[in-house]
Amino acid sequence: MSSVHRLLVCLVVNIISTAYGDCPDGFLVHKESCYKEFGIRATWAEASMICKVYGGYLANIDTDQEQLYVASYLARLGKDAFTPGKFWLGGSDIQTEGIWVWTHGNDQFVFTNWQMGEPSNSQGKENCVEFEFSTNFKWNDNDCQNRLNFLCEIP
Numbered sequence: 001m002s003s004v005h006r007l008l009v010c011l012v013v014n015i016i017s018t019a020y021g022d023c024p025d026g027f028l029v030h031k032e033s034c035y036k037e038f039g040i041r042a043t044w045a046e047a048s049m050i051c052k053v054y055g056g057y058l059a060n061i062d063t064d065q066e067q068l069y070v071a072s073y074l075a076r077l078g079k080d081a082f083t084p085g086k087f088w089l090g091g092s093d094i095q096t097e098g099i100w101v102w103t104h105g106n107d108q109f110v111f112t113n114w115q116m117g118e119p120s121n122s123q124g125k126e127n128c129v130e131f132e133f134s135t136n137f138k139w140n141d142n143d144c145q146n147r148l149n150f151l152c153e154i155p
Contacts, residue, residue, distance in 0.1 A: 024054065027154065030069045034154040035059060037074060037087065044128040047088045047150035048103065056154035058090030060102040063111050070151060071137035079133045086142070088150035091129035093141070097121065100129070104153075114139045 023034035034056070042050065044058070051057050061067050079085055090103040100109045100119070113131070119141035120126065126141035130148055142148070 023154070027152075028073060030066070030073075032155060035070060035073060036152050037077065037149060038152070039081070039149070041083075041147040041149055042088075043147055044088050044092070044144040044150075047148075047152075048090070051090075051150070051152035054152055054154060056152045057104040058088055059151040059153040060090045060104050061111060061113065062102075064113075067111070067113050067137070071131075074133070074137070074151070082133070082149050084148070085133035086130045086140075086148045087132065088148050089129045089131060089139070090153070091139075092127050092144070093119070093121075094127045094144070097127075104155075112139065113137070 023029045024036075027034035027036040029035075036054075038050065048058050059070060061070065074082075074087065091100050091109065092103065093100050095101070098119075098121075100112075101107060102109070115135050115138040118139060119129075121141060125143045128142055128144040129139055130142045131137045131139050
């Protein structure tokens with residue numbers, strides 16, 4: 001059984017309930033949301049399921065302040081803690097190529113932080129948003145089947 005599947009089983013057994021303004025153990029609060037990086041790699045869909053079990057979703061970055069907060073949170077954890085240092089966010093253009101939306105609320109992006117030349121949809125396979133240490137947390141579109149670290153957000 002993979003580490004992702006073991007984590008899912010544990011999460012289902014130990015459902016976490018959160019009150020407004022409180023974060024579950026291991027989550028950090030910023031404004032009205034809680035954030036957590038789990039230290040495992042998963043496909044975009046697997047990561048989305050893990051976040052959903054916690055009552056959340058892959059992080060949606062709506063403002064420059066939120067971008068700075070999550071980037072500093074991950075930077076404090078240290079680049080060496082993550083291989084390859086890339087993290088799934090909750091954005092995709094899976095439904096319509098070139099129309100980027102957040103999975104939570106299905107809203108089109110208002111704030112963006114794309115790397116230069118991105119999104120590129122390289123080889124017609126890149127439909128999910130990630131950001132990474134090596135680009136100072138600029139966004140990139142990536143193949144949703146790649147296994148990356150991820151960041152969950154609970155409202």
